[in-house]
Amino acid sequence: MELFADYTLRMVALGSAMLGIVSGVLGCFAVLRRQALLGDAMSHAALPGIVVAFLLTGQRDPLILMLGAAGSAWLAALLLMSVTRTTRVKEDSSLALILAVFFGTGLVLLSWLQQRPDAAQAGLRSFLFGQAAAMVARDVQVMVALGVPTLVLVALFWKQFKVLTFDPEYAASLGLPVRGLSVLLTSLIIVAIVLGLQTVGVVLMSAMLVAPAAAARQWTDRLGVMIVLAGLFGASAGVVGALISATARGLATGPTIVLCLGVLTLVSFLFAPNRGLIWRYTRQAVPQV
Amino acid sequence: MQPALAITDLTVAYHDKPVLWDVDLEVPASTLMAIVGPNGAGKTTLIKAALGLVRPAAGQTLFYGRPYREQRRLVGYVPQRGSVDWDFPTSVLDVVMMGRYGSLGWFRRPGKAERQHALAALEKVRMADFATRQISQLSGGQQQRVFLARALVQDAQIYFMDEPFQGVDAVTERAIIDLLRDLRANGKTVIVVHHDLQTVPEYFDQVCLINVRRIASGPVAEVFTEANLRATYGGRIAFLGHAEDDEATPSRTEGMLKGVAD
Ligand SMILES: Nc1ncnc2c1ncn2[C@@H]1O[C@H](COP(=O)(O)OP(=O)(O)O)[C@@H](O)[C@H]1O
Ligand SMILES: [Mg+2]
Numbered sequence: 001m002e003l004f005a006d007y008t009l010r011m012v013a014l015g016s017a018m019l020g021i022v023s024g025v026l027g028c029f030a031v032l033r034r035q036a037l038l039g040d041a042m043s044h045a046a047l048p049g050i051v052v053a054f055l056l057t058g059q060r061d062p063l064i065l066m067l068g069a070a071g072s073a074w075l076a077a078l079l080l081m082s083v084t085r086t087t088r089v090k091e092d093s094s095l096a097l098i099l100a101v102f103f104g105t106g107l108v109l110l111s112w113l114q115q116r117p118d119a120a121q122a123g124l125r126s127f128l129f130g131q132a133a134a135m136v137a138r139d140v141q142v143m144v145a146l147g148v149p150t151l152v153l154v155a156l157f158w159k160q161f162k163v164l165t166f167d168p169e170y171a172a173s174l175g176l177p178v179r180g181l182s183v184l185l186t187s188l189i190i191v192a193i194v195l196g197l198q199t200v201g202v203v204l205m206s207a208m209l210v211a212p213a214a215a216a217r218q219w220t221d222r223l224g225v226m227i228v229l230a231g232l233f234g235a236s237a238g239v240v241g242a243l244i245s246a247t248a249r250g251l252a253t254g255p256t257i258v259l260c261l262g263v264l265t266l267v268s269f270l271f272a273p274n275r276g277l278i279w280r281y282t283r284q285a286v287p288q289v
Numbered sequence: 290m291q292p293a294l295a296i297t298d299l300t301v302a303y304h305d306k307p308v309l310w311d312v313d314l315e316v317p318a319s320t321l322m323a324i325v326g327p328n329g330a331g332k333t334t335l336i337k338a339a340l341g342l343v344r345p346a347a348g349q350t351l352f353y354g355r356p357y358r359e360q361r362r363l364v365g366y367v368p369q370r371g372s373v374d375w376d377f378p379t380s381v382l383d384v385v386m387m388g389r390y391g392s393l394g395w396f397r398r399p400g401k402a403e404r405q406h407a408l409a410a411l412e413k414v415r416m417a418d419f420a421t422r423q424i425s426q427l428s429g430g431q432q433q434r435v436f437l438a439r440a441l442v443q444d445a446q447i448y449f450m451d452e453p454f455q456g457v458d459a460v461t462e463r464a465i466i467d468l469l470r471d472l473r474a475n476g477k478t479v480i481v482v483h484h485d486l487q488t489v490p491e492y493f494d495q496v497c498l499i500n501v502r503r504i505a506s507g508p509v510a511e512v513f514t515e516a517n518l519r520a521t522y523g524g525r526i527a528f529l530g531h532a533e534d535d536e537a538t539p540s541r542t543e544g545m546l547k548g549v550a551d
Contacts, residue, residue: 166377166387174443221378
């Protein structure tokens with residue numbers, strides 16, 4: 001029994017660490033490209049994809065559910081782009097609208113599914129707020145198999161992603177395929193989102209993208225350092241939060257992780273040198289020479 | 290000789306509203322050309338259309354007789370500095386090295402050679418001391434010079450510069466002008482969106498007056514006339530009797546013109 005618990009906890013810790021690193025790293029790009037709200041819409045929009053994937057295949061395999069989730073998240077992003085391009089609806093309105101429609105559809109499908117006498121669907125509800133304790137080896141394998149290549153791609157396209165994020169028009173003038181790179185970056189952000197489905201859940205997943213990046217930005221003025229820090233912050237909050245919720249019975253994992261992230265972010269906003277509030281306050285108090 | 294840039298019948302519209310209408314423009318090589326016109330005249334749009342950043346409704350742009358796709362390496366771009374978020378976490382040197390990204394190849398990281406290039410360019414715009422600074426700690430004029438240095442490391446033949454003097458002090462403006470003259474002496478062509486009508490005759494060889502349509506373009510002595518300026522600015526123009534005497538600026542223009550566009 002002891003051994004089994006250890007094994008479960010190790011799985012939980014490994015999976016959450018992977019998730020935290022990937023979402024921290026990709027979250028930096030989402031935040032710097034001012035796509036935090038897009039991230040939120042896309043993670044909520046993943047819900048109907050999960051349910052539909054389950055309905056179509058009847059399987060609860062993580063890879064299949066993640067594929068479904070990624071599909072509907074992409075669909076939401078594409079819809080958003082075409083609505084903003086072809087109509088006069090402002091971007092924030094269309095974001096809110098698309099988030100609500102997709103998430104609402106997901107909830108309806110979920111409650112409809114729950115009335116069926118199908119035992120396997122029992123776990124789907126945990127994708128709302130995450131249930132790390134339910135994680136098994138197969139989940140972690142899939143997370144690592146998706147997460148590691150994602151990080152490798154970020155490293156490979158490092159300079160392209162950097163100039164794309166800082167100055168997309170200049171990037172285009174250099175001859176970089178800006179549209180293709182944007183699609184790739186958005187796809188990688190979606191990978192980060194679907195990695196968090198099991199652990200954090202669709203409702204709070206955007207915090208997993210935004211909070212580590214925002215906290216890391218406080219400590220550094222270099223993109224490389226920011227990304228490493230965000231990965232570390234994401235991983236530590238993920239592991240601590242997931243372990244707390246996995247050991248304390250009945251605690252949803254998503255909110256626990258987000259609380260840990262909240263503490264990290266608060267500390268960063270208060271105590272970071274240069275950008276931190278306390279630093280700024282004391283700097284103001286001391287007369288400048 | 291083949292012109293460095295030849296634009297024909299260029300029309301650009303945003304949401305069905307034409308912003309540029311049937312513009313023709315020819316720029317000979319080794320020329321400093323000013324693009325002049327009121328705010329919203331389409332100057333930025335003209336540059337973006339030439340660089341393929343906005344899709345024109347009609348028209349053609351050729352660099353040394355061939356389309357941009359084939360000549361990308363020959364073209365350098367200095368965007369308006371307001372076009373990016375200067376709180377981005379990066380250093381001056383890093384931004385300047387971005388100018389080499391196009392020629393570095395897909396997976397090569399910028400290395401020693403790129404650093405050297407970038408530092409030399411920063412030297413030219415008198416920003417070498419700022420190489421390690423975080424870019425948010427720069428003044429407007431310094432930001433402008435960082436963008437200039439970034440374009441210089443591209444080692445292009447044709448440069449487009451969108452308001453490179455915006456927020457730049459007088460001393461730096463001189464330094465930049467000297468730099469542009471160096472470029473011209475090396476056979477480069479520089480096309481500059483410029484707002485200060487007083488300095489056009491002193492700084493530039495050619496000028497293009499634009500307000501949705503191209504009003505006129507050619508050598509400054511021929512086309513920078515009162516009538517053309519009136520046509521460009523729609524009468525919103527004030528005539529100054531004399532320029533304030535500036536020792537560096539020989540006041541060679543009598544009845545100098547001052548744009549009061551917005
Ligand atoms: N992305 C855009 N979408 C819609 N209208 C635009 C866009 N960019 C510029 N415009 C409009 O096109 C006109 C020309 O703009 P611009 O080329 O920036 O002028 P200039 O650089 O001469 O001040 C302006 O009326 C401006 O409002
Ligand atoms: Mg402009």
